[in-house]
Amino acid sequence: MKKLYPTFSSSSKYRGPSQNTSRPTGTDLSTLLTEVLKRDNYDCSYCGFHAEEWQTLIYLDGDSTNNAKSNLTTACPMCNLILNAPLGCKVESIVELYESSRYNQNKIVQITRKMRSQGKPDADIIRFLGLKDKVPFKMNKEYLKDLFAFVTSWKGSWGGVEESLAFGYKQ
């Protein structure tokens, strides 16, 4: 599995609209999505979660204009919120950050999904994971990479996030 930690795509590589004319159209992107998901057997590259619904793509180099298949990998909705930490922590307020844990980030996602599907409340999951010292989100990759992200049971502000996460908890 690929190493998982809270981060976000870099905008510094953004080449600007004038050089983006070769970007694929929406149809090409959905074809690319299907091709990469099939290649990865619909398994999340970060936690191993298998699902033929709601999986998404991650740009490995953080450059969302680099649509080479070698730069794309499959992620589940939980890992996607961690790899897009501003979305998870700020926009949706659904991801919390901690300084320490008994488990690595990949395991945290696996255990959270399992315990939530068993109906365990967040407090029990946090205690089991040994998540300690909650800290605020900062738009700083160096700061984020050593932290542990916890996807809470809080319902996101956008229905799609909520629905995609709930799908995973029913598996």
Ligand SMILES: [Zn+2]
């Ligand atoms: Zn995952």
